[in-house]
Amino acid sequence: MSVRNHASRHDTDVAIIGGGLVGMSLAYGLLHQGKTVTVFDEGDQALRASRGNFGLVWVQGKGDTCPDYARLTRLSARLWPGLASELRQDTGIDIELQQNGGLYVCLDQASLQQRADMLARMQQDAGGDYPYEVLTAEQARQKEPALGPTIAGATWSPMDGHLNPLLLFRALHQAFARRGGRLINGQPVEHIRPLPDGFDIRLPGACLSAGKVVLAAGLGNKTLAPPLGLHAPVEPNRGQVLITERLKPFIHYPTGHVRQTGEGTVQLGDSKEDVGLDTGTTAEELGKIAARAIRMYPVLEKVRLIRAWGALRVMTPDGYPIYQQSDRYPGAYVVTCHSGVTLGAAHAGPLVDWLLGKDTEISLEAFSADRFPL
Amino acid sequence: MQTDSPFNRLETASAATVTIEIDGQPFTAREGDSVAAALLAAGAIPSRTTPVSASPRAPYCMMGVCFECLVEVDGLANVQGCMVQVSEGMRVRRQNGARALTQGDVHEAV
Numbered sequence: 487m488s489v490r491n492h493a494s495r496h497d498t499d500v501a502i503i504g505g506g507l508v509g510m511s512l513a514y515g516l517l518h519q520g521k522t523v524t525v526f527d528e529g530d531q532a533l534r535a536s537r538g539n540f541g542l543v544w545v546q547g548k549g550d551t552c553p554d555y556a557r558l559t560r561l562s563a564r565l566w567p568g569l570a571s572e573l574r575q576d577t578g579i580d581i582e583l584q585q586n587g588g589l590y591v592c593l594d595q596a597s598l599q600q601r602a603d604m605l606a607r608m609q610q611d612a613g614g615d616y617p618y619e620v621l622t623a624e625q626a627r628q629k630e631p632a633l634g635p636t637i638a639g640a641t642w643s644p645m646d647g648h649l650n651p652l653l654l655f656r657a658l659h660q661a662f663a664r665r666g667g668r669l670i671n672g673q674p675v676e677h678i679r680p681l682p683d684g685f686d687i688r689l690p691g692a693c694l695s696a697g698k699v700v701l702a703a704g705l706g707n708k709t710l711a712p713p714l715g716l717h718a719p720v721e722p723n724r725g726q727v728l729i730t731e732r733l734k735p736f737i738h739y740p741t742g743h744v745r746q747t748g749e750g751t752v753q754l755g756d757s758k759e760d761v762g763l764d765t766g767t768t769a770e771e772l773g774k775i776a777a778r779a780i781r782m783y784p785v786l787e788k789v790r791l792i793r794a795w796g797a798l799r800v801m802t803p804d805g806y807p808i809y810q811q812s813d814r815y816p817g818a819y820v821v822t823c824h825s826g827v828t829l830g831a832a833h834a835g836p837l838v839d840w841l842l843g844k845d846t847e848i849s850l851e852a853f854s855a856d857r858f859p860l
Numbered sequence: 861m862q863t864d865s866p867f868n869r870l871e872t873a874s875a876a877t878v879t880i881e882i883d884g885q886p887f888t889a890r891e892g893d894s895v896a897a898a899l900l901a902a903g904a905i906p907s908r909t910t911p912v913s914a915s916p917r918a919p920y921c922m923m924g925v926c927f928e929c930l931v932e933v934d935g936l937a938n939v940q941g942c943m944v945q946v947s948e949g950m951r952v953r954r955q956n957g958a959r960a961l962t963q964g965d966v967h968e969a970v
Contacts, residue, residue: 632961731938732911734958750911750958785961790938792927 498524498668500841501687501696503675503710504703506536507651507826508833510658512702515838517665524694525662526687527671533705533722533763536826538797540727540755541651541747542740543583543828546590546618546643550604553611554852555806559825561848562832563645569831570649576661581654582748588646589621589630589741591637591782598639605641618643632736634784640741648740650748651827670694678714680815700841701820704800705763707808715814717855718822722763722798726771727755728779729793730786737783744779744786752786754779765796799824802858809837809853820855865903880950889946896922896929896941904954907931907941911958931955 500516502509505527513523545563549556563585570583592598602620609616619625619642626640627633633640663669670689677688678699685699699714701707707718732750743756757771772794780787800822802808807823819841823829836846869890876891882904889898896919899907906916908930919929922942929941934951937959941952 732958734911734960736961748912788961 495695496684496697497694498522499697500524501526501685501694501699503678503687503699503701504528504706505659505669505671506534506702506704507539507655507658507830508536508704508821508823509700509702510655510662511826511830511833512700512821512838512841513662513667514658514665515834516841517662517667518834519838519842521842522666522668523662524668524670524687524696526675526689527669528674528703528706529672533765533798535704535797535800536651536655538725538727538765538795539651539799539827540725540753541648541745541827542588542742543585543647543649544588544740544742544825545645545828546588546641547601547604547608548825548828549806550608552804552806552852554849556608556612556616558807558832558848559828560645561836562829563647565831565835566647566649569834573654573657573661576664577657579653579657579660581657582650583647584649584740585645585647587642587644587739588648589626589640589642589739591626591633591640591741591743593637593778593781595638598641601641617645630738632783632785634781636781646740648745649827654827654830675710678710678818680714680818684817685815698817698819698841701818702822704822705798707800707820707822711820714818714820715812716810716818716820717858717860718802718808718820719855719858720800720802720808720822721760723801724757724759724761724764724796724798725755726757726759726767726775726794726796727753728772728775728791729753730789731792733789736785741782743775744782751792752779752789754786763798765798767794767796804857807853808855809840809850810855865901867900869901878946878948878950880946880948880952882952883954891946893946894922894942895931895933895939895944895946895950895952898946899929899931899941899952906954908955909957914957 499521500523502513502525505525513525516523548559605618621640623637623639673689679686684697687694701710708720711718730752737746746752754775810820812818839846877888887902905918908917917928920926924943930938931941932953932955933939
């Protein structure tokens with residue numbers, strides 16, 4: 487196999503290991519900067535967080551213990567309309583991005599107070615520039631009439647939104663192919679060997695050389711990182727999701743637990759389970775999700791569910807991303823995070839500048855894996 | 861009910877019949893028919909329009925997979941017609957667009 491071109495000594499300027507939302511967002515941005523990009527995607531045995539997630543472009547509450555993460559999240563949210571419109575121009579696919587604000591519904595007064603305190607702290611950390619409101623149950627129902635009589639209230643942020651993650655995934659892949667990206671899938675990367683001025687990527691039936699290599703393999707980064715002098719202590723965290731039959735639009739804003747998609751299905755979710763690499767579902771957890779959703783939106787009690795799944799999130803010990811270049815093998819990077827949807831636009835923009843050694847509009851030092859013990 | 865359907869029945873099925881309503885019109889279906897089969901036999905196609913584009917649809921896979929045969933059965937919307945057998949007096953309605961939740965429970969946001 488050879489994809490050598492005239493511009494580079496290597497088969498490809500950048501090799502990205504992992505063809506999920508993180509890898510493809512980076513790949514798309516790199517193609518925009520004129521680089522040749524090869525994405526290595528393992529195949530259907532991979533644990534694909536990108537195909538099971540909730541689809542929120544979410545800001546409120548993110549980075550409450552890490553102002554750099556709060557800034558990065560907000561930057562990405564601001565960059566999303568531009569990326570969505572580029573993807574539509576490239577592919578004709580509307581990823582159903584809506585950024586009209588979002589609600590976080592609280593079922594008891596204590597959790598509402600806790601959230602209000604957290605958002606007040608975040609607003610202070612941001613020098614006041616952090617718009618949100620704490621809504622009583624009545625105020626929340628004025629915004630979202632389907633909310634039920636027993637909720638305690640909600641927090642509201644105009645910064646939040648959502649999109650269709652499967653359409654995003656398809657649009658990124660389609661735009662990548664159209665812009666000349668090369669995808670090699672169906673087999674795992676066996677070995678990444680540092681060269682004096684690049685890397686050899688070895689697969690069962692092939693070997694390619696790359697100028698730079700980016701590990702964007704989600705949970706796979708844990709084992710891919712150490713041989714390249716990198717550290718990615720990521721663990722799986724399962725989330726189960728329920729999907730209802732299609733309904734006329736009646737939910738106007740996404741919440742952390744319930745959202746209505748552009749097609750009319752309602753997606754219910756947000757369980758957090760430590761169950762290793764098990765992507766299954768359990769009646770107990772799905773029952774809890776459904777019961778909570780019915781308390782939030784009582785009208786859902788009459789609605790049928792048609793599908794459920796479990797997906798594994800990628801979690802670092804503190805929940806924040808890892809962005810790091812290897813000291814031992816410069817040109818090798820790890821990029822891994824929990825929020826591949828929210829951060830997608832930052833990954834396609836500022837993160838690509840960072841990979842290419844350019845100035846970025848944000849500081850990424852806080853995201854070094856050096857913050858974790860080896 | 862209209863009966864000039866492009867679908868023909870095999871002559872092997874039971875001859876017993878039940879009477880159902882399709883959009884308020886009586887129709888004689890065969891015992892054991894699925895609602896989707898009865899709709900095809902009645903020529904009641906398209907049997908729904910989609911929530912997103914309002915394009916016409918009709919029963920397709922006949923085995924619970926494609927969701928193209930969604931209809932209202934005895935007042936309940938979004939029923940997969942291929943997964944339900946006809947019964948005497950059953951009221952079937954073709955379904956346009958998405959199911960609305962009960963009127964009165966939900967109002968437009970201001």
